[in-house]
Amino acid sequence: MDADTPAPRRRARRRPAGPDRVSARDVARHAGVSIATVSRVLNDSGPVADRVRRLVAQAIDELGYTPNAAARALVRSRSETIGAVVPTLENATFAIAVEALQSRLRQAGYTLLLASSGYDRSNESTQVRALLARGVEGVMVVGGAHDPEIEQLCAARGVPLVQTWTLRPDVACVGFDNRAVGRQLADYLLDLGHRQIGVVAGVTRGNDRAAERVAGITEALAARGLDLPREQLIERPYRIAEGQIGLRALLASEPRPTAVICGNDLLAFGAMLEARKRGIRVPDELSIAGIDDLEFAADLDPPLTTIRVPAEEIGRRSAEYLIDRLDGQTVATVTEVATSLIVRGSTGPAPQRGDRE
Amino acid sequence: MDADTPAPRRRARRRPAGPDRVSARDVARHAGVSIATVSRVLNDSGPVADRVRRLVAQAIDELGYTPNAAARALVRSRSETIGAVVPTLENATFAIAVEALQSRLRQAGYTLLLASSGYDRSNESTQVRALLARGVEGVMVVGGAHDPEIEQLCAARGVPLVQTWTLRPDVACVGFDNRAVGRQLADYLLDLGHRQIGVVAGVTRGNDRAAERVAGITEALAARGLDLPREQLIERPYRIAEGQIGLRALLASEPRPTAVICGNDLLAFGAMLEARKRGIRVPDELSIAGIDDLEFAADLDPPLTTIRVPAEEIGRRSAEYLIDRLDGQTVATVTEVATSLIVRGSTGPAPQRGDRE
DNA sequence: TTGTAAGCGTTATCAA
DNA sequence: TTGATAACGCTTACAA
Numbered sequence: 001m002d003a004d005t006p007a008p009r010r011r012a013r014r015r016p017a018g019p020d021r022v023s024a025r026d027v028a029r030h031a032g033v034s035i036a037t038v039s040r041v042l043n044d045s046g047p048v049a050d051r052v053r054r055l056v057a058q059a060i061d062e063l064g065y066t067p068n069a070a071a072r073a074l075v076r077s078r079s080e081t082i083g084a085v086v087p088t089l090e091n092a093t094f095a096i097a098v099e100a101l102q103s104r105l106r107q108a109g110y111t112l113l114l115a116s117s118g119y120d121r122s123n124e125s126t127q128v129r130a131l132l133a134r135g136v137e138g139v140m141v142v143g144g145a146h147d148p149e150i151e152q153l154c155a156a157r158g159v160p161l162v163q164t165w166t167l168r169p170d171v172a173c174v175g176f177d178n179r180a181v182g183r184q185l186a187d188y189l190l191d192l193g194h195r196q197i198g199v200v201a202g203v204t205r206g207n208d209r210a211a212e213r214v215a216g217i218t219e220a221l222a223a224r225g226l227d228l229p230r231e232q233l234i235e236r237p238y239r240i241a242e243g244q245i246g247l248r249a250l251l252a253s254e255p256r257p258t259a260v261i262c263g264n265d266l267l268a269f270g271a272m273l274e275a276r277k278r279g280i281r282v283p284d285e286l287s288i289a290g291i292d293d294l295e296f297a298a299d300l301d302p303p304l305t306t307i308r309v310p311a312e313e314i315g316r317r318s319a320e321y322l323i324d325r326l327d328g329q330t331v332a333t334v335t336e337v338a339t340s341l342i343v344r345g346s347t348g349p350a351p352q353r354g355d356r357e
Numbered sequence: 358m359d360a361d362t363p364a365p366r367r368r369a370r371r372r373p374a375g376p377d378r379v380s381a382r383d384v385a386r387h388a389g390v391s392i393a394t395v396s397r398v399l400n401d402s403g404p405v406a407d408r409v410r411r412l413v414a415q416a417i418d419e420l421g422y423t424p425n426a427a428a429r430a431l432v433r434s435r436s437e438t439i440g441a442v443v444p445t446l447e448n449a450t451f452a453i454a455v456e457a458l459q460s461r462l463r464q465a466g467y468t469l470l471l472a473s474s475g476y477d478r479s480n481e482s483t484q485v486r487a488l489l490a491r492g493v494e495g496v497m498v499v500g501g502a503h504d505p506e507i508e509q510l511c512a513a514r515g516v517p518l519v520q521t522w523t524l525r526p527d528v529a530c531v532g533f534d535n536r537a538v539g540r541q542l543a544d545y546l547l548d549l550g551h552r553q554i555g556v557v558a559g560v561t562r563g564n565d566r567a568a569e570r571v572a573g574i575t576e577a578l579a580a581r582g583l584d585l586p587r588e589q590l591i592e593r594p595y596r597i598a599e600g601q602i603g604l605r606a607l608l609a610s611e612p613r614p615t616a617v618i619c620g621n622d623l624l625a626f627g628a629m630l631e632a633r634k635r636g637i638r639v640p641d642e643l644s645i646a647g648i649d650d651l652e653f654a655a656d657l658d659p660p661l662t663t664i665r666v667p668a669e670e671i672g673r674r675s676a677e678y679l680i681d682r683l684d685g686q687t688v689a690t691v692t693e694v695a696t697s698l699i700v701r702g703s704t705g706p707a708p709q710r711g712d713r714e
Numbered sequence: 715t716t717g718t719a720a721g722c723g724t725t726a727t728c729a730a
Numbered sequence: 731t732t733g734a735t736a737a738c739g740c741t742t743a744c745a746a
Contacts, residue, residue, distance in 0.1 A: 021434070021514070023723055034733045039725060046726090047731055064513060069492045070436060071723035073427035075738050077378075081470075081491070088456060095452040099445060099473055106472065106484075111491050113438075114471040115463065116456055127463075134438070134468050135426045156421060157378070240652055266652075273656050295597055295623075296653065299630050380739055391717045396741055403742085404715055428739035432722045 022063045031059035042067060073135060082322055083113040083131030084140040085124055087207075091238055093264075093292050093311040094142065097164070100315030101140060108323045110137075121206045125149050132157065138322035144168045144175075145208035160325040162318045165209050172325075172333040174317045178209045181307050181339055182216025182261070185289050188341060189259045190224055193350035194287065197221065198232045198257030200246030200267045210235075210263050213291065217261055232257060236267060243270020244277075251278070258286060258350045265290035265297050268304055272346065283348035293342055302345030310337050379420045388416035399424060430492060439679055440470040440488030441497040442481055444564075448595055448623075450649050450668045451499065454521070457672030458497060465680045467494075478563045482506050489514065495679035501525045501532075502565035517682040519675045522566050529682075529690040531674045535566045538664050538696055539573025539618070542646050545698060546616045547581055550707035551644065554578065555589045555614030557603030557624045567592075567620050570648065574618055589614060593624060600627020601634075608635070615643060615707045622647035622654050625661055629703065640705035650699055659702030667694050 028035040040046040086094040102112040117124035125147035144166035154161040163173040202210035231253040236242035262268035268290030293308035324331040385392040397403040443451040459469040474481035482504035501523035511518040520530040559567035588610040593599035619625035625647030650665035681688040
């Protein structure tokens with residue numbers, strides 16, 4: 001995909017078709033006042049006689065006038081626009097966050113410019129640059145590891161940037177500690193007696209959240225003197241079908257894991273499907289856990305043990321951070337949202353030696 | 358939610374913080390040329406000596422110049438911006454479409470402004486108005502029934518509007534015949550011998566797609582001399598848990614349906630959960646069908662019979678329609694995308710009298 | 715091949 | 731309480 005090189009337009013019309021756009025000048029003429037007065041009633045800046053105000057309002061109505069946002073943005077140097085770049089909307093967790101982000105932004109009068117990166121760092125950078133060129137006043141991105149250019153560009157223009165799904169002390173962010181999440185999941189399974197733990201992670205290249213989750217798992221294992229051998233760590237894109245592939249690969253390894261941590265719920269769903277297909281009883285023979293707590297997680301059979309990630313809250317709080325910053329308020333730069341381990345039926349004690357078969 | 362009344366900003370700064378934005382004038386000065394020349398190399402309009410071109414390019418680089426989109430939009434009266442309003446991104450089918458829409462738009466140099474309506478017609482209208490005020494050059498909405506204001510506003514400005522997930526001969530649209538889809542599903546089940554067909558529809562108020570689907574089902578039944586009694590038609594929001602509620606309601610009615618058509622796959626998933634919970638065998642005792650063919654549909658147990666809706670294609674083609682229109686091309690206004698019945702394991706022949714129990 | 719200058723539609727300053 | 735008018739940063743005739 002060459003999202004980078006916009007194709008040239010074939011024919012450039014000078015003005016949008018339709019009846020020539022009505023401007024403030026038209027309104028002014030129609031109401032028999034000056035254009036300055038029109039502006040004043042429009043923005044409620046400066047005094048206007050009630051009678052005049054009514055006149056202008058009526059003219060605006062009759063002419064169906066809408067102020068030109070570009071002109072306003074130009075003179076005020078404020079676009080009232082916020083940009084967001086997410087990896088993909090196909091992952092429900094990001095879709096939910098974007099939904100909340102947009103909704104909160106609109107309440108404050110901002111419009112959302114949306115782009116997606118496809119989990120590609122250089123593409124992400126391109127998208128941010130495009131948004132900045134469009135004059136966005138704030139930017140939201142997912143994750144804490146990016147092309148350094150992103151932070152630079154935003155900083156250079158004084159455009160606040162909020163990084164989500166991550167926690168970094170040095171930048172504005174709304175998220176959680178992915179490493180801790182990985183650790184928590186691993187510790188939980190270790191406490192259940194599992195010693196052979198496999199991982200179906202997301203693709204870690206260009207995805208610091210996925211990488212951190214793996215790191216957390218590794219840490220927890222190390223703390224108990226265990227390690228995560230290469231064959232026990234499979235990386236797959238975040239899709240159900242990939243979870244199946246991932247589990248298949250893990251099952252081929254020796255010793256066979258008694259528990260599998262998946263990078264998110266989609267992978268976990270796939271893993272559960274594969275286990276069922278192979279007649280492997282979950283959780284008796286194999287425990288499976290995910291991350292996100294998507295809508296369906298509680299409804300799988302057995303219900304999926306997972307880490308709840310408050311996507312809606314992340315989106316909403318990101319919006320609030322940007323809104324407040326643009327409002328000139330000083331706000332906490334680091335916002336941690338609470339995740340929590342939701343224990344359901346897909347995980348259980350490690351099978352005793354001999355339990356199996 | 359009062360998304361309609363943006364709260365007033367607390368403090369309005371004059372210019373965005375940071376080092377005063379570098380303008381074309383700065384670049385011109387730096388390169389020792391006129392501002393017109395800068396514009397020429399920037400847009401590749403008009404002749405520029407190679408040497409000068411290099412000079413300017415270098416200056417642009419050194420100064421980190423980015424053209425001001427608002428100024429450009431103002432003078433060209435083109436914002437290179439497209440607006441979309443979907444019911445919600447929480448429904449994967451819309452998320453996928455938006456993803457495709459955005460990606461295709463960017464390729465053509467457009468940026469996507471996104472808003473959501475929450476399935477509320479007046480809110481949808483508000484969002485469209487906001488987008489129009491932002492100067493979008495094209496608009497995408499979901500469905501074919503809206504506040505009439507929407508079509509008027511777009512028409513008045515000559516802004517192309519594409520309506521999706523629907524087929525209307527009189528307007529630009531990319532979609533399919535929801536009524537036909539409902540009919541097809543009902544006919545399929547009728548052909549299997551079902552005579553007691555229940556429906557868990559989406560909420561039809563303000564949702565013409567949901568309403569059309571129900572209408573199609575009703576039609577198919579009528580064609581065989583059957584009707585759809587009130588108690589056999591349940592409307593619930595598009596969520597898994599609501600599907601459970603819906604099926605519960607249907608099961609309480611007499612005679613109990615042998616087949617249930619759900620407004621989308623989420624409702625169908627819920628219905629299947631409820632059936633399982635009650636020990637009702639699917640499809641032996643009860644057939645269940647959905648619409649959308651979401652990622653998980655094939656992986657349910659039993660796999661879900663559904664209608665495949667090409668959401669990605671709808672998004673992409675909507676983008677292409679708008680791009681071509683804005684390019685001055687004459688394009689087909691009505692684009693039908695193919696849906697297809699995917700028969701899987703969740704539906705089967707109607708149980709013979711006495712089969713049950 | 716280059717530069718000058720007239721807008722584009724607003725907002726905001728300053729007089730009146 | 732109102733009206734001229736100068737920006738805002740850019741594109742684009744038109745001149746040179």
